[in-house]
Amino acid sequence: MPSILITAGDPSGDHQAARLITALRARRPDLEFWGPAGPACEQAGARVTANLARLSAIGAFDVLPxxxxxxxxxxxxxxxxxAAPPDLAVLVDCGAFNLRLAPHLKALGIPRLGYFPPGSWSGSLRRAEAVAQAYSAVATPFPQALDAYDKLGLPATxxxxxxxxxxxxxxxxxxxxPLDPPVIALLPGSRGHEIRQMLRPMLEAARILRADWPHxxxxxxxxxxxxxxLFDQLLAEAGLEVEVVAGSRAAMAQATxxxxxxxxxxxxxALLGLPHVCLYRVSLLAYVVAWTYVWPKPEFWAMPNVLLGRMAVPQRFQFKVTGPELARTLAPLLTDSPERRQQAADLAEAVERLGGPGAxxxxxxxxxxxxxxA
Structure with a gap:
């Protein structure tokens, strides 16, 4: 029975790895999947050796524990x-783990496919070099890094x-x-440090906007x-009437x-055609470290902007993540304005660059x- 080692180090990667397992098992029921992943892969039929997805974190200080x-x-x-070399390793995203595992697999002569390879969204040559050294081939959802992979001689699809x-x-x-009454989706993330940093200014922005749009x-x-x-505490502090829904898609489905x-x-x-403002804020210590050691600084980090190579979606980072600034930036997107129409067109263009169905x-x-x- 052919054996495939599969790794997935965060909930999103676990989800996509599970979809891949399901597609493969439908075509090759004889395949055996095992490795550190998460509950989605386990439900898809993999033998999960450790819950790697549970350790997901963003930022050096959050992952330390x-x-x-x-x-x-x-x-x-x-x-x-x-002890039991697999016929193939499929390493999904999670560069912090997979780029350390891959050299060991390479020494064992195990072919290594990077699915959602680390940094493929950015097109960074430096990141592509690390991927090319570690993996035998990659299957990427993003076109940005294809030229870099080609220059490095890494087979990429x-x-x-x-x-x-x-x-x-x-x-x-x-x-x-409909546009009226306006509905704003507030998506502060799923991790404690994200919610702590971003939910409060989001709620403040909603309060400010409600002064102009009472409904x-x-x-x-x-x-x-x-x-x-933490979530309940921040909502209580805001004292603002809001609707809480389970998951980002439920919020975006009804939003203006x-x-x-x-x-x-x-x-x-972007895929839902939802005009939005993209934001991110970290602790002051994490910001100082990142500003000191992370270079070059990415110009674009909202995914539609990365795909287009231009500023289509407003980005607000760190000290610009305040209630008044977010309210001011979001307000034009709540009406049938030139800003809203332009962003809608830009989002549609970004989606075209993702390819058609069947990924x-x-x-x-x-x-x-x-x-x-193999």
């Missing part, structure tokens, strides 16, 4: 691969993004959302992993526009081709 456990999972996976399929029905339904509704996305006590934390969710907003099946094609050639 989990380093010993992450190292243990890495060493265990290396030992398991040495542009498969498109699975979200195109996932959100097709919701995108069609969202076209019927404005604010819909707050509450992820299943969001710390309940949104205040959205940076990340994959801005790509979902997961195309990724499965790459996996099977590598498996047959």
């Amino acid at each position: 989990h380093l010993p456990e992450a190292r243990r999972i890495l060493l265990d996976t290396q030992q398991q691969a040495s 542009l498969v498109g993004h699975p979200l195109v399929d996932e959100l097709a029905d919701l995108a069609a339904a969202r076209r019927e959302v 404005l509704r604010a819909v707050v996305s509450r992820a299943p992993t969001a710390p309940a006590k 526009a949104g205040l959205i934390k940076s990340g994959t969710v801005t790509l979902e907003a 997961t099946e195309r990724a499965a094609d790459v996996v099977l081709a590598m498996l047959d050639g």
Whole structure:
């Protein structure tokens, strides 16, 4: 029975890895999947050796408490691969883990496919070099890094993004959302440090906007992993009437526009045609460290902007993440304004660059081709 080691280090990666497992098992029921991943992969039929997705975090300081456990999972996976080498390794995103695991697999002669390879969204040559050294080939949803991979001699296949399929029905339904009364989606993220930094200014912006639009509704996305006590405390402090829904898509489905934390969710907003402002804020210590050591600074980090290579979606970072600034920036997107129409056109253009439906099946094609050639 062919064996595939699969890794997924955050909930999003776990979800996409599970979709890939499901597609592969439908075509090759004899395949066995195992490795550190998350509950979605386990539900799809993989033998999950450790819950790597649980350790997901953004920022050096947030991940520090989990380093010993992450190292243990890495060493265990290396030992398991040495004892029973898989026919292929599919390493999903999670560069912090996979770029450390891949050299060990390479030494064992195991082919390594990077799915959602680290940094592929940015097109960074430096990141592409690390990927090229670690992986045998990549299947990427983003076109930005293809030139870099080609220069480095790394076989790369542009498969498109699975979200195109996932959100097709919701995108069609969202076209019927009226402009009046305005509804704003507040998406502060799913992790404690994100909610702590961004929910309060989002709620303040909603309060300011309600002065001009008394019937404005604010819909707050509450992820299943969001710390309940912190979330409830911030809502109580705001004293603002809001509607809390489970998950970002439930909020975006009914919204006129949104205040959205940076990340994959801005790509979902683009696919849904939802005009929005993208924001991110970290602790002061994390900001000082990042400003000192992270270079070059990315100009674009909202995913639609990255895809287009221009500022289509307003970005607000750190000291500009305030209630008044967010309210001022979002206000034009709540009416049939030139700003709203322009962003809608830009989002549609960004979506075109993600490719058509069938991304997961195309990724499965790459996996099977590598498996047959192993």
